[in-house]
Amino acid sequence: MYALKVLIIAVWIALVAAQQQSYLGFNSGATLDDNKAKQQADFEKEFKAAQGLHGSPGSFNSVRLYTNIQFGTTDTPISAFQAAIATNTSMLLGIWCSGTKGITSELNALQSAISQYGQKFVDLVVGISVGSEDLYRISETGIENKAGVGTGPKEIVDFIKLVRSSIANTPLSKKPVGHVDAWSAWDNSSNSAVIEAVDFVGTDLYPYYENDKGNTFSNATNVFNYIYYKTLSAAGDKPVWITETGWPVSGPTFGQAEASVDNAKGYWDQTGCSLFGRANVWWYTLLDSNPANKEKFAITKDLSTTPLFNLTCPAGSGAPPSINNDAKSAASTVAITLSLTYMGAYALLGLICLSI
Ligand SMILES: *[C@@H]1O[C@H](CO)[C@@H](O)[C@H](O)[C@H]1NC(C)=O
Numbered sequence: 001m002y003a004l005k006v007l008i009i010a011v012w013i014a015l016v017a018a019q020q021q022s023y024l025g026f027n028s029g030a031t032l033d034d035n036k037a038k039q040q041a042d043f044e045k046e047f048k049a050a051q052g053l054h055g056s057p058g059s060f061n062s063v064r065l066y067t068n069i070q071f072g073t074t075d076t077p078i079s080a081f082q083a084a085i086a087t088n089t090s091m092l093l094g095i096w097c098s099g100t101k102g103i104t105s106e107l108n109a110l111q112s113a114i115s116q117y118g119q120k121f122v123d124l125v126v127g128i129s130v131g132s133e134d135l136y137r138i139s140e141t142g143i144e145n146k147a148g149v150g151t152g153p154k155e156i157v158d159f160i161k162l163v164r165s166s167i168a169n170t171p172l173s174k175k176p177v178g179h180v181d182a183w184s185a186w187d188n189s190s191n192s193a194v195i196e197a198v199d200f201v202g203t204d205l206y207p208y209y210e211n212d213k214g215n216t217f218s219n220a221t222n223v224f225n226y227i228y229y230k231t232l233s234a235a236g237d238k239p240v241w242i243t244e245t246g247w248p249v250s251g252p253t254f255g256q257a258e259a260s261v262d263n264a265k266g267y268w269d270q271t272g273c274s275l276f277g278r279a280n281v282w283w284y285t286l287l288d289s290n291p292a293n294k295e296k297f298a299i300t301k302d303l304s305t306t307p308l309f310n311l312t313c314p315a316g317s318g319a320p321p322s323i324n325n326d327a328k329s330a331a332s333t334v335a336i337t338l339s340l341t342y343m344g345a346y347a348l349l350g351l352i353c354l355s356i
């Protein structure tokens with residue numbers, strides 16, 4: 001009997017886990033493609049476009065940011081916060097940790113946001129990433145690719161501790177604190193102290209850039225599976241969030257990888273559709289913001305809600321059915337049916353548990 005109860009509870013937990021909402025969104029830089037600061041209106045336009053994409057396989061109502069600081073200011077909270085509140089967009093916050101002696105300005109901006117926007121802001125925060133690809137930039141490949149100034153594992157761990165103590169007595173105290181890096185940085189055992197220090201492992205996965213792994217487009221799924229598995233196994237029991245992934249719609253050929261709209265669509269269908277709704281995913285991207293990057297990843301032109309390719313997941317990919325953004329009611333019918341199914345399952349399990 002005891003074993004049966006344990007089994008039933010295990011099934012119950014699995015059901016809860018399956019039902020738990022996973023986040024779906026895009027990355028968003030602090031500047032526009034011309035290096036000018038994004039203002040609140042720019043962020044709002046972006047977040048609305050993300051939520052309104054035609055044929056979208058789920059609502060892209062989350063955003064990953066790289067910094068808390070409004071571009072061009074010392075420590076003014078980034079205007080993305082107000083735009084997120086205005087559009088009900090959840091946020092994976094970012095603390096920029098490279099090329100800097102400290103993160104005081106980032107923490108000041110965060111504290112200001114808590115006091116200025118209060119619970120409305122707090123409720124939308126999914127987690128806080130302390131750093132972005134800092135360890136990759138100091139790795140052998142990062143140096144070879146001239147990826148820029150990075151930060152070492154010891155400093156990242158120190159910054160994580162600083163963030164934890166800075167939010168300890170604030171309404172953000174329960175939010176997960178993590179770090180985002182390339183899969184290869186997580187796979188590097190010299191960085192294991194960072195894994196120990198985080199609540200989640202954010203990973204950036206780009207088969208396109210894996211020019212030593214057979215990165216022809218037809219092999220993209222194999223390369224993705226290889227690098228995703230490497231991150232999962234390095235992360236151990238820490239949850240892995242896919243903080244960046246995508247395939248460029250235009251740009252130079254990288255190794256054997258060709259950038260094109262067709263390949264971007266193929267990657268979305270094969271890789272994206274196998275993840276949406278099952279893992280937390282912040283796709284790269286809706287709007288390009290790095291003029292130095294020759295690869296362009298935006299899946300839509302000028303934030304049009306009509307994307308460059310059909311976003312609906314192919315039948316059989318297991319991804320959620322597409323949301324017709326012109327008829328939200330259809331989506332909510334699906335949601336209600338699903339939650340009624342779950343309620344029925346819980347009730348049944350509860351009855352069985354009581355009767356044994
Ligand atoms: C905001 O979005 C969440 C889902 O992300 C939803 O549960 C909630 O009802 C929305 N709130 C409003 C005011 O629309």
Ligand SMILES: *[C@@H]1O[C@H](CO)[C@@H](O)[C@H](O)[C@H]1NC(C)=O
Pocket residue numbers: 135138139140141152153188189190191
């Ligand atoms: C592994 O990580 C350490 C510390 O971040 C770095 O110095 C080293 O270059 C990395 N190894 C490789 C092969 O990149």
Ligand SMILES: *[C@@H]1O[C@H](CO)[C@@H](O)[C@H](O)[C@H]1NC(C)=O
Pocket residue numbers: 213214215216219222223226
């Ligand atoms: C495909 O990718 C896998 C994983 O990186 C690699 O081992 C294999 O050699 C690649 N195949 C081709 C044909 O490039």
Ligand SMILES: *[C@@H]1O[C@H](CO)[C@@H](O)[C@H](O)[C@H]1NC(C)=O
Pocket residue numbers: 055310311312313314315
């Ligand atoms: C998009 O693709 C889906 C699934 O393949 C298909 O049912 C739908 O008609 C396509 N939509 C457009 C606008 O082509």
